[in-house]
Amino acid sequence: MTAAPAVEAVELVKHFGQTRAVDGVSFVVPTGTVLGLLGPNGAGKTTLVRMLTTLSVPTGGTGRVAGYDILREPTQVRRSMGLTGQAATVDEILTGRENLKLIGSLYGLPKSHVREATERLFDRFDLTEAADRMAKTYSGGMRRRLDLAVSLLAAPPILFLDEPTTGLDPQSRSGLWAVLRELVDEGTTLVLTTQYLEEADHLADEIVVVDHGKVIAAGTPTQLKDQAGQASVVVTLTNAADLDDAARLMRSHSPEVHVERGSRRLTARAAGLGDMTRIAAVFESSGIELDDLGLARPSLDDVFLHLTGHRAEAEAADGTTEQTPEGVTP
Ligand SMILES: Nc1ncnc2c1ncn2[C@@H]1O[C@H](COP(=O)(O)OP(=O)(O)O)[C@@H](O)[C@H]1O
Ligand SMILES: [Mg+2]
Numbered sequence: 001m002t003a004a005p006a007v008e009a010v011e012l013v014k015h016f017g018q019t020r021a022v023d024g025v026s027f028v029v030p031t032g033t034v035l036g037l038l039g040p041n042g043a044g045k046t047t048l049v050r051m052l053t054t055l056s057v058p059t060g061g062t063g064r065v066a067g068y069d070i071l072r073e074p075t076q077v078r079r080s081m082g083l084t085g086q087a088a089t090v091d092e093i094l095t096g097r098e099n100l101k102l103i104g105s106l107y108g109l110p111k112s113h114v115r116e117a118t119e120r121l122f123d124r125f126d127l128t129e130a131a132d133r134m135a136k137t138y139s140g141g142m143r144r145r146l147d148l149a150v151s152l153l154a155a156p157p158i159l160f161l162d163e164p165t166t167g168l169d170p171q172s173r174s175g176l177w178a179v180l181r182e183l184v185d186e187g188t189t190l191v192l193t194t195q196y197l198e199e200a201d202h203l204a205d206e207i208v209v210v211d212h213g214k215v216i217a218a219g220t221p222t223q224l225k226d227q228a229g230q231a232s233v234v235v236t237l238t239n240a241a242d243l244d245d246a247a248r249l250m251r252s253h254s255p256e257v258h259v260e261r262g263s264r265r266l267t268a269r270a271a272g273l274g275d276m277t278r279i280a281a282v283f284e285s286s287g288i289e290l291d292d293l294g295l296a297r298p299s300l301d302d303v304f305l306h307l308t309g310h311r312a313e314a315e316a317a318d319g320t321t322e323q324t325p326e327g328v329t330p
Pocket of ligand 1: 019021040042043
């Protein structure tokens with residue numbers, strides 16, 4: 001398939017006075033895929049999304065959404081995409097249902113479509129029971145889901161999500177992940193920003209890591225992890241008594257073997273699947289019984305540390321408080 005990319009950033013630049021919020025960022029998002037823009041607070045993620053969704057004019061460069069140029073064809077761009085921003089946009093004193101009705105009329109959508117879509121979206125997002133309550137009574141997770149329902153009212157083929165799960169408790173977060181997965185399965189293209197390495201790993205086909213307005217790495221989650229360090233083969237023995245024999249055996253095939261004393265586990269540096277199958281074959285013919293043998297890769301947390309020299313924001317990573325964080329951009 002040679003379909004046009006859903007989203008393209010072409011050398012995008014945005015300066016605020018001395019601040020180079022975005023400093024020459026390019027990427028391509030093929031139709032039907034998920035791009036994760038991963039970076040810590042202040043990396044430039046929101047600014048990138050605001051430029052691509054025509055809310056902010058670039059200092060330099062351009063972009064395309066659904067094939068339309070963000071500078072020359074902003075109306076067509078807006079018609080092709082939905083946006084769920086970092087700050088909740090729902091109207092507090094309206095009910096959930098009224099919020100959708102309002103957006104529907106702002107967009108000039110047919111009333112029958114809005115009614116039908118509202119039922120379907122509320123059902124999907126588990127908001128049916130709360131549909132006639134004022135949004136100010138909603139929890140953080142419910143507001144995010146209402147926000148998402150609002151962005152999906154016009155069924156846009158391309159959806160931008162700016163930190164969709166920041167501030168949500170783990171359960172609301174995984175609920176939202178499941179909903180996003182469904183959208184992707186139905187063919188929606190997603191561009192999502194996140195500070196959560198785990199989130200990008202879970203949802204994204206491709207990850208672009210940004211820091212200080214620049215792309216510092218890009219690739220599939222697996223490629224990024226490979227970059228951060230080698231994989232290892234982890235062997236769990238059935239009997240702890242075999243530990244020394246097993247270590248000797250593995251050392252004859254791998255230069256770096258780590259034995260976890262007091263456990264039944266051994267770890268060897270591995271270049272990839274080839275090493276794992278070789279070690280499996282060695283144990284097969286040795287008669288030493290194994291409970292488990294597998295390949296362990298570095299986490300995206302390791303990746304981030306490796307690339308930036310610092311860990312992603314710790315307070316954002318615990319996700320235990322449910323609150324709506326304030327947007328930082330006016
Ligand atoms: N409207 C603005 N005026 C001045 N500085 C801004 C504005 N918006 C963002 N910035 C600055 O640009 C940088 C990137 O911000 P932002 O895109 O919000 O990052 P992120 O979304 O990754 O946290 C930060 O240093 C931020 O303070
Ligand atoms: Mg942001």
